[in-house]
Amino acid sequence: MFNAEEGAIQKVRAKNTIVEMDGDEMTRVIWAMVKSELIEPFAELKLERYDLHVKERDRTDDAVTVQAAEAIRRRGVGVKCATITPDTARVDEYKLKKAWPSPNGTIRAMLDGTVFRKPLLVRNVPPTIRSWVKPIVIGRHAYGDIYKSAEMRIPGPGRVDLVYTPAGGGAPQSLVVHDFKGPGIVRGVHNLESSIRSFARTCIHYALEERLDLWFSAKDTIAKIYHGTFREIFRQETEARRADFQKAGIQYIYMLIDDAVAHVVRHPGGFLWACMNYDGDVMSDMVASGFGSLGLMSSVLVSPDGCYEFEAAHGTVTRHFRKHERGEPTSTNSTATIFAWTGAIAKRGELDGTLELTQFARSLEAAVMETIEYGTMTKDLTSIADPAPPAYVTTQGFIEAVAARLRSKLAAGRRMPAVAPR
Numbered sequence: 001m002f003n004a005e006e007g008a009i010q011k012v013r014a015k016n017t018i019v020e021m022d023g024d025e026m027t028r029v030i031w032a033m034v035k036s037e038l039i040e041p042f043a044e045l046k047l048e049r050y051d052l053h054v055k056e057r058d059r060t061d062d063a064v065t066v067q068a069a070e071a072i073r074r075r076g077v078g079v080k081c082a083t084i085t086p087d088t089a090r091v092d093e094y095k096l097k098k099a100w101p102s103p104n105g106t107i108r109a110m111l112d113g114t115v116f117r118k119p120l121l122v123r124n125v126p127p128t129i130r131s132w133v134k135p136i137v138i139g140r141h142a143y144g145d146i147y148k149s150a151e152m153r154i155p156g157p158g159r160v161d162l163v164y165t166p167a168g169g170g171a172p173q174s175l176v177v178h179d180f181k182g183p184g185i186v187r188g189v190h191n192l193e194s195s196i197r198s199f200a201r202t203c204i205h206y207a208l209e210e211r212l213d214l215w216f217s218a219k220d221t222i223a224k225i226y227h228g229t230f231r232e233i234f235r236q237e238t239e240a241r242r243a244d245f246q247k248a249g250i251q252y253i254y255m256l257i258d259d260a261v262a263h264v265v266r267h268p269g270g271f272l273w274a275c276m277n278y279d280g281d282v283m284s285d286m287v288a289s290g291f292g293s294l295g296l297m298s299s300v301l302v303s304p305d306g307c308y309e310f311e312a313a314h315g316t317v318t319r320h321f322r323k324h325e326r327g328e329p330t331s332t333n334s335t336a337t338i339f340a341w342t343g344a345i346a347k348r349g350e351l352d353g354t355l356e357l358t359q360f361a362r363s364l365e366a367a368v369m370e371t372i373e374y375g376t377m378t379k380d381l382t383s384i385a386d387p388a389p390p391a392y393v394t395t396q397g398f399i400e401a402v403a404a405r406l407r408s409k410l411a412a413g414r415r416m417p418a419v420a421p422r
């Protein structure tokens, strides 16, 4: 792995701090490999580290997650490893005090952020959907709707009302939801004007920065007030930035959600699709599988005041970790985890004006893409690659191949642009 030219590689230095959040299982294993083989030999970062291992969250009564989120607010840039969201089986497995909430949920709520998921396109891993040639980025509103709802089972005949009682007194308002003649179900959902507005603004900021058309879709023909409010806020916010849209050469397009779904599968891609919470949940999985593999899906949480948290979109890859624990070789794709690191490093460089840091991140991204494009890939990609390579490499083997390519790239002093459009 080491060649004679190694001495010629000078480490790039970061000016300011990145918040590092370690995690669980297979991704924790990958995390350590990526740091020691792909980052530490080449870059001197300033890291403020929080260990979000499920046992550490348990030991600190989850205070460590809150501290990590506060640190991202303070530092502006973070990178997070995948973490276990404990259910009852995990509470038993790790002997936890309780089923702590999802760290991503906690961090998202504290940053009031929007999650953007973007597939990484590799030339020899063609999307299942033939028309897609550019990434489709999903911006998912991460507050409210069915994820923060009140549900009730209706046992038999009776009326359900929707009642609003003004906090300062005044006459309550009410509406009949349904007059039940027999058993049924009911649910109350809500959203906040402030949250919708910051969602719209964050999507506009992302679209302008990446020069992508912005789509927003809802069903305002049916939910005239609920979805209509989303549509109206997007209209106001995009209207306010009309000159910037023109300057960037991008458009804002509103579509009904069903129309958008029909369009998306026939579209070449290259746009940001702002989705309401549930649509974003569903569509991001559709888009991930349409583009190929979860191992190639990157994710960034952006707050309205410009804080960034980068991560892979996948989980801790438990099935592979069980093999790893048994001492068996694994073939887990580290691409999305590497891109979480390069996203954070490049953003740090951009914010600090340290170009060489950003350039290092781009070189590492190019090394990953070229490694796959020259046929060295993990098992998840071999079945969907065209042409299919004769064999797949191990988790470690892939990272070593990337390291070798990165070393020769840096030693040659070539500054290759990233293959993946960003």
Ligand code: NAP
Pocket: 081, 082, 083, 084, 085, 086, 104, 294, 295, 311, 312, 313, 314, 315, 316, 317, 318, 319, 320, 331, 332, 333, 334, 380
């Ligand atoms: P997962 O970890 O994403 O893995 C699901 C399956 O997808 C894997 O078993 C594997 O399929 C494939 N896969 C995912 N990432 C891959 C990669 N990098 N390389 C190769 N194959 C990959 O989802 P999960 O098994 O449902 O969840 C496991 C744990 O992760 C849970 O405890 C959950 O709470 C947590 N989770 C965390 C996050 C987060 O922190 N952002 C997100 C989701 C889930 P094969 O086994 O068929 O190879």
Ligand code: MG
Pocket: 281, 282, 285
């Ligand atoms: Mg989902």
